[in-house]
Amino acid sequence: MTGADDVTGTAADAAASAGRPVELRISRSRLAANLAAARARLVPAELMVVVKDDAYAHGVEAVTAIAVEEGVRWLGAIDPRSAGRAKAVAGDRARVFCWLTLSADETRSALAEGLELGVGDAGYLERVGAAAESPAVVHLKIDTGLHRNGVRPEDWPGFVARAAQLERQGRIRVAGIWSHIAEASDAEDDASRAVFDAAVQVARDAGLTPEVRHLAASAAGWARPEFRYDIVRLGAFSYGIRSADGPEIDGIAPVATLIARVTALGHEAVEIGIGSLDGLPSTLGGRVHVGTPAGPRRLDGVGLVTSRVETWPGAAIGDEVAVFGPGTMGEASATTLGEAIGTVGEEPVLRVSPLVPRVVTD
Template sequence: MTRPELRLDGNVLRANIAAVQRRIAPSELMIVVKDDAYGHGLPWAVETAIESGVTWIGSFDVRSAIDVRRVAGGGARIFAWVTSTDAEIDEALLHDVDLGIGTADYLDRVIARATAIEVRARVHLKIDSGLHRNGILPEDWADAVATARAAEAAGVLELVGIWSHIAEASDAEDDEAQAVFLEAVRQVGDTGAAPTFLHLTASAASWWRPELRGTLSRIGAFCYGVRSADGPELDGIRPVATLTASVVDVVDGDAVVAIGSFDGIPSTLAGVAVGTPQGARELRRIDQTRSVVAGWPGATVGDVVRVFGAGEWGESSATTLAERIDTVGEEILTRLTSRVRRVVV
């Protein structure tokens, strides 16, 4: 049976990266490649980003960071921010990965491992600016900074960055988070040289709140053309990926296509518009490995249907599909299974 394909357009990814860089300048882009580059394939996304001049890559975890290093070589800066095991810390340090530090215990362990293997760790301390997604509490910040500075003086650590997450729930909450962040930066500056890399914002805040940007902006979904749920379209940004399936049968005028819930398409998406050679048609039913699309004149076996993409054939975007089932566009992409082939076009 013909397998569905996630068709990846390198020209679109490069254009999106350029649009993001123009939008956030002079802040520098850190393209995020977590969850296998949001389901697009980490090696391809990293290669394309490096070709586009991106120098910072956010990997989330150490395992992904090592994969990024294998693809990117020695030129890129790689940032991994999830709290890791001692063995993972060793791997990160030996592969020249910057580490995001959100707890005093993690800071102590990174210092211990850097001392043990005689490698200088590059760290970004995270202040909890109110989201409570990891991060050192403001009342504990001075002690953590003192610990980092002592390790820096001992030659086992370099404090290169300060970072945090914000809720992006309201402008007022984000303004409060920025105030906490800037106070943390000020306190670090009082103890020595201020770190070069300051990063508070992810995709949405980086795009719409320039006053919140630091010297780095961590952006994932927007680079891949995935807008925020319930958010407006993005100027100059298009979906990188198009999910396609072939017609394998025509029954009573309807087209049967080779994609289903086993490929990661939620059955609750029945009723959405998909793209056909004759424009938008209803996706009437989603079964396990096949689905039924309302037919069009001349529909025949071998025709291609676009389940989601840029809308050129009338299909919905990944985020439009996500909004229908109260989730985000990234989930529509990342839940696709290995039955879906990734094809670079």
């Protein structure tokens, strides 16, 4: 910020006086409260906390440690790296489910780490059975209409028959039947649920005895008890990220607060130490308010490494500005920021650069 606004101070001055100019703060107490509220709502189904994408950019290790301390016994991730990181922290305190289709080498590594594998492909089923040195724990996936992996209903009887044969041979143990649904409309989801129920029965008729069934993620699991079955995979809601254009969620609050410190002062605006290189979308400029010591102020513009915010009386270098969070300083939620630029609530959080420090607070 230079020129007509007559800015004083530098980012280096701010760093010297106030430490790092930007950090993503993860509230232990808010995450614990969210998990408690979720478990109370979903009971008797169990909560599976999804830790994909580095636990929605909150940090797999920190989220896993808090979750297992709060009694969560299931964690899930798409990729084996995130799942393996969660398992390394959780140990025997939680079961970890990984649902990406893996290569032979990745399968062996995942099984050695103690991961439970989502299997929605006949070829993958064979790879898992061949890789297992002891019975591999698997969850078989039926495609209920979303077409996001999973065995088609017409192929399902042969698939589960083969799984039952591998189970009798001691190569696998079928712990679960699962699927994804579109969560696009109640009617479509009801149709998917009927396909799922029929698939579970076919699996049982083939001699399988799955201990858990899981179909719903955040939205359907929260709103529709009949979709909960034995486990609900809760992703964004665990972190207090509501659905775009959706209502606030009772008992759930944003866990992460993106903090940027004031690095320079001007007559009409201050400069804060965050920009598009840190993951802040440039299109947010002029569209949203951020939180300051004086309450909400307009985000005027987003540059590469700094951004401009409408000033307030007494603004000082080193002051903290909340770009998004639970609203304690007048800031909007990540979902509100996402809605302002036509995207989902997860995106403003997931875009935060991994170089931005994650700091766990009380």
